[in-house]
Amino acid sequence: MQKSPSRRRSRKSRKVESPKREGQKKRRRFLPSFNFNSQPQTPNIKTRLLIVWGVLVAAGLGLGMNLYNLQIVQGPKLKEKARNQQMVNLRPFVPRRQIIDRNRTVLAIDRPVYTVYAHPKLFNKSNQEIAKLLAPIVDKDVTELKNKFDNKKSGILLASAMPEEIANRIFALRLNGLELIQKYSRFYPQQDLVAEVVGYVNLDRRGQAGVEYSQEKLLERSVQAVRLSRTGNGSLMPDYAPDGFPYSDDLQLQLTIDxxxxxxxxxxxxxxxxxxxxxxxxxxxxxxxxxxxxxxxxxxxxxxxxxxxxxxxxxxxxxxxxxxxxxxxxxxxxxxxxxxxxxxxxxxxxxxxxxxxxxxxxxxxxxxxxxxxxxxxxxxxxxxxxxxxxxxxxxxxxxxxxxxxxxxxxxxxxxxxxxxxxxxxxxxxxxxxxxxxxxxxxxxxxxxxxxxxxxxxxxxxxxxxxxxxxxxxxxxxxxxxxxxxxxxxxxxxxxxxxxxxxxxxxxxxxxxxxxxxxxxxxxxxxxxxxxxxxxxxxxxxxxxxxxxxxxxxxxxxxxxxxxxxxxxxxxxxxxxxxxxxxxxxxxxxxxxxxxxxxxxxxxxxxxx
Structure with missing residues (x-):
């Protein structure tokens, strides 16, 4: 079917229109219409300035009141809070005084001991090899140790109070997967020789019998807590430690016993x-x-x-x-x-x-x-x-x-x-x-x-x-x-x-x-x-x-x-x-x- 000539002319005529005119038409479509004969509707410039000034003054007053509240009203409390975040109260562990006899023979002393844990999942050797190395040190059977390592992957208690000389043997092995936590324990070198006189100290480090009990005040060293500065990650800053810290006297409780x-x-x-x-x-x-x-x-x-x-x-x-x-x-x-x-x-x-x-x-x-x-x-x-x-x-x-x-x-x-x-x-x-x-x-x-x-x-x-x-x-x-x-x-x-x-x-x-x-x-x-x-x-x-x-x-x-x-x-x-x-x-x-x-x-x- 053929199209009519008139329609063809019309389409052709639209095609030959200038691009410039077409653009002008589009721009005119989006331009707002203004009535140039009426008065402008914008606010007065002074009013606008007053509003801006009022906002600034209100903001300044609010800021001032907030600063007053922070600096004067809450100042001491916030200062203490900041200090608590930046400082730490530390009471260092000080060993209990030794007990000696009239000839200076040691009857009681604090010594470092270790709690030993095994974490088999971190071992760099087989469970069998680790068990063979540790068994003679912790006084356990090799097979027993290996079974423990096989059945549990972490947190196996091997010893609760291992003496330092034995712990050093474990350190010397340089094995991965062993955790040794140091603590202090009361030790009596003479064993039962003077037990009825000296007594003993319990797990809470409190005397329960003998002079360990009756002379508690003389055996406990009096060490005051100190405040130390710490960094943002919580590390202590030793440069700010007071002079002589930590200090421990060398006094010993001497008995008349021979x-x-x-x-x-x-x-x-x-x-x-x-x-x-x-x-x-x-x-x-x-x-x-x-x-x-x-x-x-x-x-x-x-x-x-x-x-x-x-x-x-x-x-x-x-x-x-x-x-x-x-x-x-x-x-x-x-x-x-x-x-x-x-x-x-x-x-x-x-x-x-x-x-x-x-x-x-x-x-x-x-x-x-x-x-x-x-x-x-x-x-x-x-x-x-x-x-x-x-x-x-x-x-x-x-x-x-x-x-x-x-x-x-x-x-x-x-x-x-x-x-x-x-x-x-x-x-x-x-x-x-x-x-x-x-x-x-x-x-x-x-x-x-x-x-x-x-x-x-x-x-x-x-x-x-x-x-x-x-x-x-x-x-x-x-x-x-x-x-x-x-x-x-x-x-x-x-x-x-x-x-x-x-x-x-x-x-x-x-x-x-x-x-x-x-x-x-x-x-x-x-x-x-x-x-x-x-x-x-x-x-x-x-x-x-x-x-x-x-x-x-x-x-x-x-x-x-x-x-x-x-x-x-x-x-x-x-x-x-x-x-x-x-x-x-x-x-x-x-x-x-x-x-x-x-x-x-x-x-x-x-x-x-």
């Missing part, structure tokens, strides 16, 4: 305990001039490095925490009381028929022995109960009771060891109204005290009549052996006259020379002593059948008394288990060591 005497005392005690199948035992050595304890050993004991494995009853030192009836070892003190009150003289004699009636009770000697006419020294030699009752009967009960209180009965002994219990004495009313009470007390029964308190009382016989304070802490000493702190202790109390004390010591010498304490004799030395074999009181009243406590207390040298030694063995078995057979040999071994260590010369009277 580890050499302690070791000998423990060995001698163990030998006799094993021989007589005893329940427990103790040895105490005290310098009566000042009350310092040179040895305090008790068995059974525990290793403070492995305290979690021990019986908790062992954490309490029974020489200060348990009471017992001293028996005949108290007789010399009763003789001193009677001499001091003038009711007897050293030359008085008494008749011992082997028994005596006191009220409705009959008192007898051990094994029903009778000794006839004997003097005061012989009463101690033979440990005559009858003679002691007759001596004390010369004293008014009220006066006797007052002297017992003066000695400290009914009170706790003052000492720096923890968990001390008070001794027990019957009420004054009962003691005065019942004649049997002074009678049984005369030979050391019917009341109870701690072994340490008995040593303190005998110390008053050894030092001229003074009651001193038994203690194990000497003070804080530096690395040059300069003393920086010494605890303040109660002044010694004069109980007996020096004449009375020396008279009793010389009477006690006859016990060793001619009486029940012969097993403690040491050639060339004058030794005073007293044996004891006491019935063991029951917690429900009365006495335990067949149970006894054997003991021996010694004082040396007689010509210049200074040292007190107590050996105590609880519930020895056997027909021949007495103070003279069980405890006296222990005291002899200890006194022989004491003579050597303290370089005590032989007695003048014997050398002549």
């Amino acid at each position: 580890s050499r005497l302690q070791r000998i005392a423990r060995a001698a005690l163990k030998q006799q305990m094993d021989k007589y199948s005893a329940k427990r035992g103790a040895v105490i050595i005290m310098d009566a001039w000042d009350g310092s304890l040179l040895a305090l050993a008790s068995l059974p004991t525990y290793n403070p490095n492995e305290y979690s494995k021990a019986d908790i009853s062992l954490f309490k030192n029974w020489t200060v925490a348990d009471l017992y009836e001293p028996g005949s070892t108290f007789k010399p003190l009763n003789v001193a009381i009677a001499l001091e009150n003038g009711v007897i003289t050293a030359n008085d004699t008494f008749n011992d028929p082997g028994y005596i009636q006191v009220g409705d009770r009959t008192i007898k000697n051990a094994e029903n022995k009778s000794y006839g006419r004997i003097n005061i020294a012989q009463i101690l030699q033979h440990s005559s109960n009858i003679g002691m009752v007759q001596i004390i009967q010369r004293l008014q009960p009220s006066i006797y009771y007052g002297w017992l209180e003066k000695l400290g009965l009914g009170q706790a002994v003052s000492t720096d060891l923890p968990f001390v219990v008070a001794s027990q004495l019957k009420s004054q009313e009962k003691f005065i109204t019942l004649p049997i009470e002074p009678a049984t007390t005369s030979f050391g029964q019917g009341f109870s005290l701690t072994p340490l308190q008995l040593v303190q009382m005998h110390g008053a016989l050894a030092n001229g009549g003074k009651l001193v304070t038994p203690h194990v802490v000497k003070g804080l000493v530096d690395s040059k052996n300069q003393m920086h702190y010494t605890p303040t202790r109660p002044a010694p109390r004069q109980i007996f006259s020096s004449i009375t004390a020396q008279q009793v010591v010389e009477m006690m010498e006859t016990v060793v020379a001619d009486g029940s304490g012969k097993a403690s004799q040491i050639p060339g030395y004058r030794i005073a002593g007293k044996t004891g074999t006491a019935q063991k009181a029951s917690s429900s009243g009365g006495y335990i059948s067949g149970a006894r406590i054997t003991s021996f207390v010694g004082i040396l040298p007689v010509e210049a008394p200074r040292y007190v030694v107590l050996a105590l063995v609880d519930e020895p078995k056997g027909a021949n288990a007495y103070g003279g057979t069980v405890a006296a040999p222990i005291a002899k071994a200890v006194m022989e060591a004491l003579i050597t260590i303290e370089q005590l010369p032989p007695s003048q009277a014997i050398r002549q």
Whole structure:
């Protein structure tokens, strides 16, 4: 079909239109229309300026108020917040002070240990190879280690407190996948040797027994927290650390204990305990001039490095925490009381028929022995109960009771060891109204005290009549052996006259020379002593059948008394288990060591 010519012309005519005209048409299509005859509609220039100025002023006022709020109102708070972000409070770890004995032997020390983790996914060798390398170091089986590595890819605990010397062997292997985290742990190089004195520290680094507990304030170094600057990523800036930080003093807590005497005392005690199948035992050595304890050993004991494995009853030192009836070892003190009150003289004699009636009770000697006419020294030699009752009967009960209180009965002994219990004495009313009470007390029964308190009382016989304070802490000493702190202790109390004390010591010498304490004799030395074999009181009243406590207390040298030694063995078995057979040999071994260590010369009277 053909198109009409008119339409073709029309299309052609549109095609020949000038491009310029076409562009003009397009521009005209978008141009707005203006009415040039009307007034302009734009705002007044001044009004616009006022609006802009108003906005700027409002913004300036707002900014000023905000600055005032930030700088003045919230300034101190924001400043503190910024400082807290830029600074950090740091209290550096400072090791607990060491504990040393009188000869500077280390008894307790903080040492670095490591918690060791294995992460098998990071191993650069096979699990089998790593297990072979680590097994002898961590003391584990190779197969056991490999199985652990195979079953878990990370966080396997290999050791919780590995000593530094062992950890260094692991470091030397340079293995990937092992993580060693350092911490500090309390270590006791002497193990169980002085556990009853030193005690132990728990996982929270708090003392739980011994001087670790009672002397916590002296053992913990006082270090104040400091504020250090840190960078944006949290790293500390050491340049801003205060002068002398971190600082740790070199002070050590020195004890009066001599580890050499302690070791000998423990060995001698163990030998006799094993021989007589005893329940427990103790040895105490005290310098009566000042009350310092040179040895305090008790068995059974525990290793403070492995305290979690021990019986908790062992954490309490029974020489200060348990009471017992001293028996005949108290007789010399009763003789001193009677001499001091003038009711007897050293030359008085008494008749011992082997028994005596006191009220409705009959008192007898051990094994029903009778000794006839004997003097005061012989009463101690033979440990005559009858003679002691007759001596004390010369004293008014009220006066006797007052002297017992003066000695400290009914009170706790003052000492720096923890968990001390008070001794027990019957009420004054009962003691005065019942004649049997002074009678049984005369030979050391019917009341109870701690072994340490008995040593303190005998110390008053050894030092001229003074009651001193038994203690194990000497003070804080530096690395040059300069003393920086010494605890303040109660002044010694004069109980007996020096004449009375020396008279009793010389009477006690006859016990060793001619009486029940012969097993403690040491050639060339004058030794005073007293044996004891006491019935063991029951917690429900009365006495335990067949149970006894054997003991021996010694004082040396007689010509210049200074040292007190107590050996105590609880519930020895056997027909021949007495103070003279069980405890006296222990005291002899200890006194022989004491003579050597303290370089005590032989007695003048014997050398002549």
